[in-house]
Amino acid sequence: MLEVTNLMVFYENMLAINNVTLTAKKGSIVGVFGSNSAGKSTLMYSISGIILDIKKKEAMKGGERITVFGKVIFDSKDITNLLPHERAKMGIVLCPERRRIFPESSVLENLKIGAYLDKRNEKKNLEYVLNIFPRLKDHLNRQGGFLSGGEQQMLAIGRALMASPSVLLLDEPLLGLSPYYQKIVVDSIKDIKATKNITVIVAEQYARPIIPVIDYGYIIENGSSVLEGTSESLLNNPDVKSAYFGV
Amino acid sequence: MQIFIYGLINSISLSLVALGFTLVYSISRIPNFAHGALYVATGYFAWILMNLFHFNYFISAILSVFLSCFIGAMIYRLVLIKIRGMEISEVIATYAIGLAIIEGLRWGGLRGATYTLPVIVPGSIEIFGVIVDYQRLFAVFVGLVIFLFFYIFIKFTKTGLALKGIAQDERAAMMLGIDSDKMAIVSFILGSAIAGISALIIFPLGNIVVEAGYNVLVFSIAVSIIGGLGSWLGAVIASFIIGYAQILTEVFLSTHYQMVIALLAIIITLLIRPSGLFGKQKELEERV
Ligand SMILES: Nc1ncnc2c1ncn2[C@@H]1O[C@H](COP(=O)(O)OP(=O)(O)O)[C@@H](O)[C@H]1O
Numbered sequence A: 001m002l003e004v005t006n007l008m009v010f011y012e013n014m015l016a017i018n019n020v021t022l023t024a025k026k027g028s029i030v031g032v033f034g035s036n037s038a039g040k041s042t043l044m045y046s047i048s049g050i051i052l053d054i055k056k057k058e059a060m061k062g063g064e065r066i067t068v069f070g071k072v073i074f075d076s077k078d079i080t081n082l083l084p085h086e087r088a089k090m091g092i093v094l095c096p097e098r099r100r101i102f103p104e105s106s107v108l109e110n111l112k113i114g115a116y117l118d119k120r121n122e123k124k125n126l127e128y129v130l131n132i133f134p135r136l137k138d139h140l141n142r143q144g145g146f147l148s149g150g151e152q153q154m155l156a157i158g159r160a161l162m163a164s165p166s167v168l169l170l171d172e173p174l175l176g177l178s179p180y181y182q183k184i185v186v187d188s189i190k191d192i193k194a195t196k197n198i199t200v201i202v203a204e205q206y207a208r209p210i211i212p213v214i215d216y217g218y219i220i221e222n223g224s225s226v227l228e229g230t231s232e233s234l235l236n237n238p239d240v241k242s243a244y245f246g247v
Numbered sequence B: 001m002q003i004f005i006y007g008l009i010n011s012i013s014l015s016l017v018a019l020g021f022t023l024v025y026s027i028s029r030i031p032n033f034a035h036g037a038l039y040v041a042t043g044y045f046a047w048i049l050m051n052l053f054h055f056n057y058f059i060s061a062i063l064s065v066f067l068s069c070f071i072g073a074m075i076y077r078l079v080l081i082k083i084r085g086m087e088i089s090e091v092i093a094t095y096a097i098g099l100a101i102i103e104g105l106r107w108g109g110l111r112g113a114t115y116t117l118p119v120i121v122p123g124s125i126e127i128f129g130v131i132v133d134y135q136r137l138f139a140v141f142v143g144l145v146i147f148l149f150f151y152i153f154i155k156f157t158k159t160g161l162a163l164k165g166i167a168q169d170e171r172a173a174m175m176l177g178i179d180s181d182k183m184a185i186v187s188f189i190l191g192s193a194i195a196g197i198s199a200l201i202i203f204p205l206g207n208i209v210v211e212a213g214y215n216v217l218v219f220s221i222a223v224s225i226i227g228g229l230g231s232w233l234g235a236v237i238a239s240f241i242i243g244y245a246q247i248l249t250e251v252f253l254s255t256h257y258q259m260v261i262a263l264l265a266i267i268i269t270l271l272i273r274p275s276g277l278f279g280k281q282k283e284l285e286e287r288v
């Protein structure tokens, strides 16, 4: 189980995350919805530890001061101060916004780099990734930078899966994707939960395609969690309908 | 013909030396200004081990390269880890450490033309009417072996792939569990090993002199900047440009101008194409 309790993140004096508490049960899919600049990525960075790297680099450059309050707890261990690679080792792997594929490496090499933490199951994981994303099979030797947006997103999720995560964080996996690829990605999220029992936390601006597959969801506005509930309760909430489905 | 062959040999040894610098930069984004110092230090260690401790050549060579790797790793682990990301401090710190090593060696007695390392393969051969000593061919051979080793290492080993990930997108690599500091240390060890090995095969062609440290540094920087910082292919191509330019200067002007040419090449590159021949990533960033 992953828990975020009373998280606050400041970029200098700007409060990007305001007292957010979130729980993701083992093997569930949790959605985090909010418009642009609501704080979704900041939340994902706080769970994966990347925020500490951003903070350190800013401090080194003499840039903005970033402060984090609150706790991130994973399987009853406080991981708030662990570095991103340490959290990844524990099983928390982030598939970041805008995918961040290794552009000069081939598709296969991207996946192999993803297997850094789990060489033992590299073959098995590769098989699984190519099974849920068969299109990648045709492009194994293509350079990552030359793939289309949809293909890059499949590769980014596949690369994260190669690390055998127990919690997979997806930051805006549908961003800029055609409905065809959106469906592939949403289906893959279902499959990841069903066959691998991986906890998935997915942050999205466009809730409509994701809401049906989540077990529980949070809506954030300006850094605060304003509403939470199961898939049905969010679907039936009139405020959510008008704000996030454009109904 | 002479220019062609000597240019080729010179370019390959140069790319070997510059590979170490480029490797460290592409992974840690730290320009290691102590690179040349490690080069001289390894040559001098080997000399000390052979002449004062009477070890045989191979043991001395291996020990001195290990020592170079150890110093490289310590430079990162003790100093750079604390200031990484502060670009000016990185340059000042590595340059200061390099100066301290080089001037320390000079103060410790490394002066004059008395220090030489033995030639590993004596004799010479005539290639297309040009006399080439075996040691130069050996340098080329070792250079090619090291390139091959790196190609295989980077492409097929877990650590090699992790280095490639870090070089392309440090943060994305972290998300996959790769420890950036650990990889930076690996890069310093590899870079120092390359500096050390090149010293052991290039010094026997002349004397061990501290000035070589400055030369190696300037030429490594020239090659990296012309090739595009952090680009391996760019570094190899730039080595050929500088390598031939060096030989041509030697033939038509005088050896003294080699450094001037290298520095001019840096300035011209920075003026015309600041990101270098193959600095495409950086160029993209500049545009965005
Ligand atoms: N590195 C940063 N420095 C300063 N402000 C930032 C930084 N990153 C994000 N922000 C600000 O924090 C808020 C939340 O951003 P973000 O977490 O990226 O939101 P989202 O992912 O939901 O679009 C925004 O107002 C954004 O401008």
Ligand SMILES: [Mg+2]
Pocket (backbone or CB within 6 Å): A037, A040, A041, A042, A097, A171, A172
């Ligand atoms: Mg975002």
